[in-house]
Amino acid sequence: MHTTFGLNDPVAELGTNRVESWFFRANCPTTPRAIWIKATFLTSISGRNLAQAWVSVFDGDTAAAAWRTIDYGDATVISAGGNQQITIGDTVFAVTGEGGMLRGHLNRDGQDVRWDIAFDRVEDGLAEPFVLIGTAAKVRRSRFPANKVVSPFPVVHCSGTVTIGSEVWVVDGWSGMQGHNWGPAHSRQYVWGQAVFSERSGQQPVAYVEAASARVAIGNRMSPYFSVMTVRHGAEIYRFDRLFDLHRQHVDVAFPSWRLRMRGAAATAMLSMTAHREQFVILPYQNPAAPTRYCLNSKLARVELRIEPHTGNDFVLRSEHGGALEFLVDDPRSLLPTATIPFD
Template sequence: MTAIAWNNPRLRPGTDHVESWFVRANDPQSPRAVWIKATILTARDGTAIAQAWCSVFDGKRTHAWCLDMPLEAARFEAHALGQDLSLGPLSMSLTGRGGTTAGTLSDQSQTVSWDLAFSKPAGGGEPLSMLPTDRLLGSPVPSNKLVTPFPVAACLGQVRWGEEQWDLTGWHGMQGHNWGREHSPEYAWGHCVFTDVRDGSPFAVLEAASGRTRVGGKVTPLISMMVIRRGEQEYRFDRVVDLWRQEPHLEFPQWSLRMRGRHGTATLQMSAEPEQMVCLAYRNPARATSYCLNSKTAAVSAHVAPVDGNAFELRSPHGGALEFLVPQPVAAVSPIV
């Protein structure tokens, strides 16, 4: 599927449904990042809202904003060239080559504004799904689907945070889209664009997740997936039901995952200090609110041993997106937004 097709809205009015489009940009030279998200929440009882989100990260200095509005006040349009989203002060336009987003959000203490454009760089790769087949994207399981129309994005633009202004030229990131009847009961998700230490150019990308889903009213054990792209090679670890070939360990604020599969073995380590994170309240249509402990400047290391090639290491000191979804907030990550 194309990036345009993967970004098309899946909203079905009158159903329990949560759906988000999000963009991330990271400075390859320092622990600075911005994350922007547009969300739809609907329920069978007729409740429907839209949410505009922005989070900024600068070492241990972080801040997050969320604005709720009636769904009627938002606009989600799909057309032949892509998608146009407008949620109050947040706008997002997505095409087959990249996209733009702009907006301003304020709370009682701080204001953030952004004007960001992103595009697929040369060799940036096709859209990425960690699920083994596209058929699962239309099935009831898992309860929340994730695709990454732009796993590597070249960014430019600016972010103004209070009195500071960041120039995003040379930053790298990604654009993702998820949807389902609810957020997963528990998960850890990670993504990282690995860049050359000399010139900041991207050379590899990794995305992984360990999470639980509901099947027949019961919660499954942790199910994990991982995809690594390095140059022209892709290493997939996507046999989600082979639990004996996965070793996930979620011990906030650290997550480790070892996977075995047809392409070899891969071991992932991700961590972030609680002071580098924000806590976001993620509502569910028909269940209790969950809490996303969210970093976009996490440390990442991976060891990959392919079946048909030499083993290699991937490392990033502050380029990782790392999220834990938990049923209750964690005191070390505050305040709750």
């Protein structure tokens, strides 16, 4: 039996500045369709405490999002014995050690989305929980980095239904992931990506990649991008987590594309992710004690990952429309000037 090392346990505390999210995505293996669901809690020293439920759906070159914000006290988080159940209005996000269930209904600007999805951990090494920076056993105690990114379920099998208006998607044989993150605020600027790679026949997952590039404010200036990446291919794990060794990483962020080259102890990795502009939703991410940031979020990115091991043969993994790709920015109007920006 796998253990999540308590990676889904809540950490938010009233009276502290904290953003905490549990999130889930699922992608159809044969067509460009995906769903992304998120539960967020914001606590602050000032006493302004909120709970937010989010859903985004992606269908070809169409993307739509809905969300709801309620008072923290009107939401519930039940956590016991490694199991969690989060309820925010009509949204329920439940996880155990081996899977989970998501059920909910959100409507925004006439976009009505309902979902009833179950997910189960895959039965191989890809199922092992991991932490993007640090180790699973120590992540909750470590002070660095301030923002934690963990994947209790890096690869899952999904089943259920998604209903958009009167259209019903049958979620059968979809793959996905479930993650959890927390910190004092959303990072100032970041790019985050994740992809599950499958065999052409049978769509059996064989590998995944998760990576991020982030910048922080240093006085009145922004730092260079610091990047991290983890790749699991069968039984092999390649970690690229020397954040401050900028000689071993090269980052090219040019929305809607992101390219990352990293050299690690065992291999060199080259990751390329891109999506069409129409395949992004724009989500306002509030902070406890900082301005709102905006997440340009797609779950239909095209992904190519090349690994050159220091010993052994090179290999390339591709996904035509299975990548999760997010850009967090101060103001999205410079990137999507004609889009409707939810500045409210």
